[in-house]
Amino acid sequence: MARLSLEKLQEEISASSNVLLIQDLDGVCMPLVRDPLTRALPADYIEAVRRLGHRFRVLTNGEHSGSRGVNRLVERALGPERDPAGEGLYLPGLAAGGVQSQSQHGAISHPGVSESELAFLAAVPGQLKAGVQAMAERLRPSSSAAVLEPLSQAAVLDNQLSPTLNLNVLFAGLQLEPAEQRRLQEASQELLEGLEEQAKEQGLGDSFFLHLAPNLGSQDGKEQLKWASPEHCGTSDFQFMLRGAVKEAGLLVLLNQHIARQTGHAPLGDDFNVRTAPRNAEGLLALAQEAIAPDQVPTLIGIADTITSEPRVEGTQVRWSRGGSDRGFLTLLQEIGRAFGTPNRVVLVDSSDGELDRPSLLDPELKGLSDPEDPLQLDVLVPGGPATYVEWFNGMARNVF
Template sequence: MKRLSPERLHDELADVDDLLIVQDLDGVCMQLVKDPLTRQMDPQYVEAAARLRGSFMVLTNGEHERRRGVNRLVERALGSKDRPGRDGLYLPGLAAGGVQFQDRFGDMSHPGVSVAEMDFLAAAPQRMESLLLERLPALLPEVDPTQLAQLAHQAVLDTEVSPTVNLNGLFGLIPNDLERQRQLQGLLEALMEQLLQEATQQGLDGSFFLHAAPNLGWDATGRERMKPSVAGDVGTTDIQFMLTGSLKEAGLLVLINRHIATRWGEAPLGKDFNVRTAPRTHQALMDLARAKIPQEKMPRLVGVGDTVTSTPAPDGQGWLRGGSDRGFLTLLKDLGQWCGQSNRVILVDSSHGEVDRPGLADETLAGISDPEDPLHLDVLMPSGPEGYIQWFIHLSERRSQRAAD
């Protein structure tokens, strides 16, 4: 299948009556950075998202609230803490993989999450930091203890429902040492596995799982494969401690269900449908959609992401495919095929930021896709978030003008 130019996709979408754009955030509408607290959001992008009201939702593994939340970026972009809530300029949609929903006024909920689970998550960041401080000195003996303590503190992202350890600052100490980068990834995985065990000991067996970003898909045990560091591609940089069910593909169905309820007055999957009660496999999600959602009420979908991976399997037989956006983008395409409509996928090049990643400088897509990949990427944005933002702003203006006419 041939790819579309961004301009051609503009022409396709400008006059679509029932449109829903489902968009990731980091690496898509802002550059990937080593310290998420330094992220910045373009105010014109925020205004464009508001113009697309009713046709735009976010779906991110990041979070909406607290000091690391995207809401703080919106407020800084607009230069006001009051205006986004007053005028409905926050980015609506699902965060933390799907367990955190907010509307455009910043009203937020966590459907299906228990008090005990929230309590464990509240204590997790401090536990992560203490475990890092226990284990890092053996791997990085040349680093001053004071500096190591500072880096360990910076590595822990104290979000509300998906606390995360981010290795980027620590990787910066050993930029060309692939062996120790991989050891650091192994240390992180062991640390997070210990947290899972501690949750089980507190009666929360099955409440959480580990999300590695980027990853190489799922192994036979149902866990995500870490992506080892190689020259030119640092591999897995983060592991998020997430609530079970926090899968973007399930989140996609939640957003579609909410969109249909708003447009047609009835939620085909039920008004309380959420990612924690949703099926957890691609096939089961497709089966649910076919059984419950009328085809004529399905919106035209556009999925936007930046994290899709594909690496040759070690045995030379096939490919290991993953990435935090692959699941929801694949489901989005398959829903379009079922409904007989051309749902589109946009892939944004996030290699322009501070994190080493495969890019879209040419169309080989090495490390991203492969010749046998079933996920067709309709539009590539090699210029990264900056190019995507300009495309997004232009689309919002065209659709606004159409509505005015």
């Protein structure tokens, strides 16, 4: 497949009168790390985002607010003498898979989320901490509490809308072999599925789901765990998320908002959000085709890093398990382009050079990421990772807009 360079992509962006860049964060504009508290955003990247204005929105499974939120990274990068809210320097767009919306001035809302759901989520981090402490003790019974407790605490991300168990700190801190990593993955899945059962007992059975990152796609509505191996650690993030909070629904929300900014009319309605959106990609695409006029659709540029593809043998045939937290929204973005005749582009950034085990774009066959039959077309590859992407992004914002 013929691919574009970043330079050619910039030419296409500059030639478009109506463009919207939708970008993931971790692994794209900053390297992947085991502990989110150690992340850093470049100040010039934040300034470039503001320069793009309505042409740019983030779409992330992380969160804007909270001690581990991206807003803290913005504030740290700019320093105490700057006021990101007043200057409009927060990153605008959707977080927590789409249920946390933020303006560039830091105004945050949670469309479609109920008080009972927020109350249930508030109790989840405490249960995760107790569960992960027990798992660590089983894996390393001879280790002292002074060693295990800090690791267990660091593994639980107490996000308001997407409490997360991040196994990377445990993989590294406990020096787990692949077989031990798989045991920890299995126990983590059981722990989070137990929370889903608790929610059902409280009348919130349709409120939450377990998001695995990276994953191998979904089967019967359940994301498939990518087991650890000697080559890659597999699924490391177990996120307890609000149902409907998936990036493909978030993509349609951002498209609806963009058209409203451009025309003064939201074709999907002013209150359209990921909780009210169709629950599958086919429904989302059908809704877009039904409600949106072709001349209102911008050129969409999707920028992300997390897709997976693994072979599985079924008899004499090889089939592919495809997943990754960015695959859904990138695929829908591609399909919207085909349906509306817009030259949408999919950009994949190499996140393998961070602290986490990820397949690399330097592999010419893109093993672990794509496959010869993959319906997702990767238009632009960025093998240089976040540093290369940010350098290009800053130059594009400066020279085009």
